[in-house]
Amino acid sequence: MAEIPSVAWIISAGAEAPQSAKEMITMATDISSPVKDKNYNLIWAIEASLSNVWKLETYVQDAREQGDEELADWFRKIQENNRTAGQQGKEMLLQRLQ
Structure with a gap:
């Protein structure tokens, strides 16, 4: 840190x-954002969402390996929310770049 x-x-x-x-x-x-640009901010949010999808897969597996299905399910829900946000963000970016 x-x-x-x-x-x-x-x-x-x-x-x-x-x-x-x-x-x-x-x-x-x-x-605050070093770049005052809405598309830059959108790209950042897409990357953060999709990166979280990837990271959360590890957390789901860790929880399952340790026998905590409730926690694994909770991580999976967060992962799905991030996946949805990433997909929505990609669609919004595509609209703005056309």
């Missing part, structure tokens, strides 16, 4: 020190 730079490091790097705790939290948690 990456460390959040200390205020002293930020100041030494030439950035202004935050004026309040709220500003520090905003600096540490602001993960």
Whole structure:
């Protein structure tokens, strides 16, 4: 896990020190898109959804191997939701690129 730079490091790097705790939290948690483009955001969401489908397959298998069918079924439902979102996203992207 990456460390959040200390205020002293930020100041030494030439950035202004935050004026309040709220500003520090905003600096540490602001993960806005580097690209302000709706198609970029759509592509990111498609990739995230389809990547989750792939990852969740491992979680389903792990739960089954450990005898937890309830958890395996729950992971499978999430996987199906991600698969549906990925498919919808691909269709939306196709419409926007034509």
